[in-house]
Amino acid sequence: MDEEPERTKRWEGGYERTWEVLKEDESGSLKATVEEILFQSKRKRVIESHGQVRLGMMRHLFVVVDTSRTMDDQDLKPNRLTSTLKLLEFFVDEYFDQNPISQIGIITTKNKRAEKLTDLAGNPKKHITALKKAVDTTCIGEPSLYNSINLAMLTLKHMPGHTSREILIIFSSLTTCDPANIYDLVKTLKALKIRVSVIGLSAEVRVCTVLTRETGGTYNVILDESHFRELLMLQVKPPPASSSSECSLIRMGFPQHIIATTSDQEARPSFSMAHLDSTGGPGLSLGGYYCPQCRAKYTELPVECRVCGLTLVSAPHLARSFHHLFPLDAFKESPLEEHAGERFCQACQGELKDQSVFTCPVCQSVFCVECDLFIHDTLHCCPTCLHNQGAS
Amino acid sequence: MASEDEVSLLVIVLDVNPIWWGQQTQRQPEFTLSKCLDAVMVMGNSHLIMTRTNKLAIIASTCQESHFLFPSKHWSAGDGTGDDSVSAGGDGKYELLSVANDFMAEEIRALVARMEVKDQADTLLAGALAKALCYIHRLSKQLAAGQDMTSRILVIKAAEDCALQYMNFMNVIFAAQKQGVLIDACVLDSDSGLLQQACDITGGLYLKIPQRVALTQYLLWVFLPDSEERAQLVLPPSVHVDYRAACFCHRNLIEIGYVCSVCLSIFCNFSPICTTCETAFKIPLPLLKAKKKKVKPVT
Numbered sequence: 001m002d003e004e005p006e007r008t009k010r011w012e013g014g015y016e017r018t019w020e021v022l023k024e025d026e027s028g029s030l031k032a033t034v035e036e037i038l039f040q041s042k043r044k045r046v047i048e049s050h051g052q053v054r055l056g057m058m059r060h061l062f063v064v065v066d067t068s069r070t071m072d073d074q075d076l077k078p079n080r081l082t083s084t085l086k087l088l089e090f091f092v093d094e095y096f097d098q099n100p101i102s103q104i105g106i107i108t109t110k111n112k113r114a115e116k117l118t119d120l121a122g123n124p125k126k127h128i129t130a131l132k133k134a135v136d137t138t139c140i141g142e143p144s145l146y147n148s149i150n151l152a153m154l155t156l157k158h159m160p161g162h163t164s165r166e167i168l169i170i171f172s173s174l175t176t177c178d179p180a181n182i183y184d185l186v187k188t189l190k191a192l193k194i195r196v197s198v199i200g201l202s203a204e205v206r207v208c209t210v211l212t213r214e215t216g217g218t219y220n221v222i223l224d225e226s227h228f229r230e231l232l233m234l235q236v237k238p239p240p241a242s243s244s245s246e247c248s249l250i251r252m253g254f255p256q257h258i259i260a261t262t263s264d265q266e267a268r269p270s271f272s273m274a275h276l277d278s279t280g281g282p283g284l285s286l287g288g289y290y291c292p293q294c295r296a297k298y299t300e301l302p303v304e305c306r307v308c309g310l311t312l313v314s315a316p317h318l319a320r321s322f323h324h325l326f327p328l329d330a331f332k333e334s335p336l337e338e339h340a341g342e343r344f345c346q347a348c349q350g351e352l353k354d355q356s357v358f359t360c361p362v363c364q365s366v367f368c369v370e371c372d373l374f375i376h377d378t379l380h381c382c383p384t385c386l387h388n389q390g391a392s
Numbered sequence: 393m394a395s396e397d398e399v400s401l402l403v404i405v406l407d408v409n410p411i412w413w414g415q416q417t418q419r420q421p422e423f424t425l426s427k428c429l430d431a432v433m434v435m436g437n438s439h440l441i442m443t444r445t446n447k448l449a450i451i452a453s454t455c456q457e458s459h460f461l462f463p464s465k466h467w468s469a470g471d472g473t474g475d476d477s478v479s480a481g482g483d484g485k486y487e488l489l490s491v492a493n494d495f496m497a498e499e500i501r502a503l504v505a506r507m508e509v510k511d512q513a514d515t516l517l518a519g520a521l522a523k524a525l526c527y528i529h530r531l532s533k534q535l536a537a538g539q540d541m542t543s544r545i546l547v548i549k550a551a552e553d554c555a556l557q558y559m560n561f562m563n564v565i566f567a568a569q570k571q572g573v574l575i576d577a578c579v580l581d582s583d584s585g586l587l588q589q590a591c592d593i594t595g596g597l598y599l600k601i602p603q604r605v606a607l608t609q610y611l612l613w614v615f616l617p618d619s620e621e622r623a624q625l626v627l628p629p630s631v632h633v634d635y636r637a638a639c640f641c642h643r644n645l646i647e648i649g650y651v652c653s654v655c656l657s658i659f660c661n662f663s664p665i666c667t668t669c670e671t672a673f674k675i676p677l678p679l680l681k682a683k684k685k686k687v688k689p690v691t
Contacts, residue, residue: 058653097570162653241654247671249650249662254636256647292647310648315637316593318656319562325655326559347526349460374529378567381560383522387456 039355039369056164056241057321058250059102060120061095062152063088064169065134067110068143070202071172076225080172080201081139083225085131088170091232092131096124098236098324100317101302105155106130107148111141112177114148120155122302143171145207146178146185149196153185157192162248165194166217168235171208172201182207186214195239199231238324253310255289255301272299273306323380331358331372339366347371347383360385400618401447401531401543402439403524404432406461407515408452408500410507412551412581423604431608432548433496436462437489438616449527450496452503453520455512460523461499462492515551517586518560521575525567544574544596546615553584565590576615580604585634592633595619599628640668 022033065084076083092104104127105120118130149167156165176182189196189211197217198208204221212219222228269284273296288297294308302313333356336343343352345368358372359365365384367375375382406428413425436448450461528543535541545568568575574596577587583600591598601610614627636645639660650659655669665672 057656247652247654247666248673249659249666250653251648252651253648254646257633257635259630259632314635316562316565316589316635318637318651318658319559320566321656322559323563344465347523348530349463349465349523349527350530370530370533371526374526378570379522379525380563380567381518381522383458383519383526386519386522386557386560387458387516 036355055238055324057099057101057238057324058163059099059166059238060105060156060159060163061102061166061168062105062107062120062156063091064107064109064114064148064152064167064171065117066143066170066172066201067108067134067137067139068141068173069139070174071139073172076201076228081137082135083228084170084172084201085135087225087229087232089128089131090229091236092124092127094233094236096122097320099238100320101311101313105152107151108134108137109143109145109148110137110139112144112147114144114151116151122304123300142175142177143173144178145169145171145176145211146180146182149185149189153189153192153194156194160248162250164239164241165192166239167194167196169196169198169208170201171198171205174202174205176207183210186211189215197235199228201228238321251310253292253305253312254314255292255298255312257287257289257314259287270297272297328376328380328382329361330376331360331367333358341366345371347375397539398443399445399447399535399539399541400439400443401449401528401541402436403449403451403528403543403545404436405451405453405458405517405520405524405545405547406432407517407548407550408454408503408507409512409515409551410454410504410509411512412515416550420604423607427605428548428607429496429500431611433493434608435546435611435616436492436496438612440488440492441486442616447531448492449524451520451524452500453515453517454503454507455510455516456508458520458523459499459503460527461496461503464495464499515549516554516557517547517549518557518564521545521547521564521568522560525564525571525573528571528573542572542618544576544618546576546578546611547587547590548578548580549584549587550580552582553586558586561586561590565593569594574619578607578611578615580607588631588633589635592630597622597627598631 021037022030024030025032065088067081071079071081071084073080088106095102095104101122103120103122104118106117106127108115108117117134118127121127148169152167156167159165194215195217196211196215198212198219200208200219200221202221204219208219211217218234220231222231269286270288271284272288285299288299289301289312290297291305291308291310291312293310294305296305296307298305298312302311302317304311335356336352336354339352339357344350344366345352346365347367348371350368352366352368354369356369358367358369360367360382363382363384365382408425417424432450436450440446440448449463452459452461524545528545532541532543565575568590573594575587575590575594576596577584577591577598579587579598579600588598590596597614599610599614601607617625634645636647637649637658638644639646639649640657641659641661644660646658646660650662651657652659652666652669652671652673654671655666657666657668659666663673
């Protein structure tokens with residue numbers, strides 16, 4: 001099982017002289033170095049795209065949160081559990097923003113047992129409410145990796161082949177209490193093509209390294225809270241699909257939004273099918289989305305129709321994922337001194353003051369650092385290329 | 393009353409498609425591009441007067457480029473004492489407003505002079521909206537500590553939609569939704585499905601103007617109040633937005649369709665190969681029950 005050579009551990013290497021990064025200029029100020037460090041950290045955020053690789057767009061992800069005794073530790077403020085749950089709320093929002101047709105489920109593990117907090121669902125509100133309520137749970141006992149993965153596997157194994165099945169474990173303890181051999185479970189996971197990734201809060205644990213390596217996931221240990229946030233954000237992007245996942249045509253419905261007012265003669269208030277098992281909140285509403293196959297009513301999309309099983313989405317939901325499929329090329333970076341034209345950013349109309357300017361390879365317009373980040377993170381299209389596209 | 397800490401930014405995107413405006417001048421000489429610009433100037437001035445901390449930007453969108461009419465490159469905010477010929481209007485008008493109007497007029501004249509008229513009767517709004525979002529992003533980073541900025545974009549659309557820009561338009565709309573920017577639309581001629589979706593997703597207002605001559609009135613009545621004040625006014629009702637998807641093969645709007653799991657293209661009928669990404673699909677066979685083998689009688 002051990003094909004990779006072991007990396008040298010950090011204490012086995014030589015000394016790292018981290019103070020040599022800081023250099024003073026003639027007057028003794030560190031301003032230039034600090035600006036350089038800030039600039040580098042901004043650039044680090046632009047991650048290279050995968051290129052022409054098939055991505056797993058419809059994802060079923062189970063998040064396993066360790067709620068054992070070690071989560072009471074106060075190295076993340078106010079304690080590890082509260083900090084983790086808050087970051088997970090943010091993660092759930094971002095996840096559904098980038099992958100609107102995917103689903104998440106949450107499992108907690110403590111006291112050598114695993115429990116499902118929320119089932120696999122495509123609606124972020126349910127998960128966020130559950131995460132908010134979970135802040136009060138007591139952290140006792142030891143976690144159980146085997147039980148939590150088993151619980152997730154029971155649901156994931158019935159998911160259709162074209163979706164990507166993933167488990168993300170947030171693991172803070174250094175021990176795990178399993179009823180059976182976990183290496184056998186790893187073999188089963190590989191057979192079912194489930195990808196497991198782990199984010200460790202304490203230190204590197206060998207069983208997690210083997211688990212992630214065998215199933216094709218990633219294992220990282222956090223340094224501090226902002227690093228934790230970055231690692232969670234890395235999980236938001238759709239992973240490259242494994243070569244054995246099937247591609248199929250999925251039948252989906254696109255319901256119309258019917259808006260009715262009380263003055264409308266034929267409008268009658270009715271219950272949404274999604275409220276069948278939820279107890280809180282008013283259930284009656286006038287308009288909504290009607291399933292094209294069975295005419296059941298729902299108030300929000302995307303949802304899976306409980307009556308006929310058809311997945312209901314709206315066209316903007318699918319459009320949200322298009323930027324993963326057609327990613328924007330990275331812009332070419334060049335130093336400010338070499339730039340011959342006007343010192344003027346064509347997107348935000350500001351002056352170019354930073355060290356480098358970015359040029360779009362297609363339309364040759366220049367942008368500043370902030371616009372480059374904004375374009376690649378949020379906008380996903382170059383503002384000036386759009387005109388050339390239409391004119392041809 | 394808004395305090396010093398609240399900055400409200402209004403970006404007006406004006407569609408300056410030469411073919412549409414040329415035809416419009418022939419159809420209805422009372423409403424030309426200069427009248428439209430007057431209405432936009434009145435709207436801009438009114439917004440700047442409402443609160444001292446309000447900010448304005450105006451972008452003209454043509455087929456080849458989107459150009460900032462205001463603030464233009466040659467103007468910087470601290471430049472109050474610059475040109476005597478520009479600022480001393482002599483009529484007691486607030487200096488910022490007269491400067492803004494003069495710059496706008498100058499820039500639009502230069503833009504129209506250098507514009508090449510190609511054979512394109514539709515408008516490319518996605519580029520102008522993308523630039524507007526970059527500008528908003530830059531200004532939101534430059535705020536003083538403790539200041540809050542709310543921004544909105546008002547699109548004044550004249551010509552038809554261009555179908556090529558659907559994907560980029562949707563990207564821009566989602567970016568606006570993420571940044572909390574409202575997109576309002578004031579449509580002069582024909583209804584635009586893309587703008588209706590934009591207004592619905594970001595929470596803005598969509599209005600097709602019945603009488604173009606009264607553009608100033610509609611702008612001031614409907615689009616001048618910002619989002620908090622709109623809750624207290626009775627504004628035109630929201631339109632019914634058609635969110636059905638169009639299939640990639642025939643461009644018909646469909647209610648139930650098949651979606652390729654790799655490239656998310658939508659088809660109305662089942663086909664064994666996806667035309668966009670050329671993936672062969674597994675055809676789902678009906679599940680057969682395992683037949684029990686019949687024991688052949690031994691002869």
